[in-house]
């Protein structure tokens with residue numbers, strides 16, 4: 001029996017419940033079953049016998065193409081997500097067109113498929129390690145009550161989890177191209193496979209877009225920024241963070257991480273002013289860019305080394321070599337509570353959709 005996740009605006013109909021165990025063979029049967037228990041639900045998601053054009057449905061992370069007739073036998077989770085496909089460019093009516101095209105994007109998809117499992121294992125090992133990094137982004141996302149927020153690329157849903165901790169009433173949608181990463185996304189978030197330069201959503205259907213550490217492998221970052229602008233309503237806000245060029249972080253990623261992974265690492269990092277420039281060229285106003293230093297925090301040094309090994313997939317190095325590489329790039333300190341601090345930094349940039 002699938003779990004149907006109820007989007008925040010409809011929870012007043014379900015007595016505040018955000019997930020329902022519902023029996024039914026198709027999406028339409030699920031809607032009918034919910035209607036029997038929670039009258040008024042059907043009218044909010046169905047019009048003229050079809051799913052409302054402002055909504056789409058994802059079943060176990062894939063957008064469905066048959067609307068109410070889509071079979072859901074064996075499915076684990078069903079989400080209603082805003083306005084997928086509508087208003088987008090050519091081919092968007094078929095959600096599978098939103099998957100990465102062949103060529104470089106495919107190569108990156110393979111790389112991320114290889115790394116996703118251990119990346120999520122690192123977060124499970126020390127869930128709070130990147131807390132400052134995430135908070136710096138969430139402050140800039142500025143998630144007000146009841147807003148629709150897109151986390152892209154979501155990885156294992158780390159930003160989405162932080163958004164929900166700050167505001168349980170948000171509707172958060174995660175876009176992640178790599179299934180291995182997406183497997184870590186909590187079922188409470190709507191989860192959609194999709195390519196970053198071609199988001200599978202209609203125009204102006206989000207209030208906020210958040211993007212953490214996900215742009216340095218993009219061939220065409222301007223295309224991604226423009227997509228983020230397109231899916232935001234006027235006045236909506238985009239907050240993006242990624243590594244800055246010529247910093248210890250950049251040198252560590254394209255140095256030891258490149259050498260110690262099976263897939264290599266060839267990131268393109270933000271030059272000074274580049275993120276702001278991309279935002280302006282994508283149609284954002286009130287643009288702010290800052291390079292912010294902070295730390296990743298660990299209970300002890302050995303855990304820091306294990307975390308980095310998992311997060312970056314450093315399978316070609318022994319722990320001692322990972323430790324040595326970290327020391328060669330960063331000055332590790334301890335805070336007043338004896339916790340180990342790995343100094344990190346990212347460029348944080350925000351813009352308001354004009």
Ligand SMILES: C[S@@+](CC[C@H](N)C(=O)[O-])C[C@H]1O[C@@H](n2cnc3c(N)ncnc32)[C@H](O)[C@@H]1O
Pocket residue numbers: 100105108109112152153154155156157158159176177178181211212213214215216217218219
């Ligand atoms: C370092 S992770 C960050 C994930 C998450 N935002 C976080 O902060 O934990 C990078 C993410 O970018 C995605 N990604 C970036 N560029 C990509 C590309 N060209 N092709 C496929 N996936 C890409 C990966 O799938 C991965 O989830």
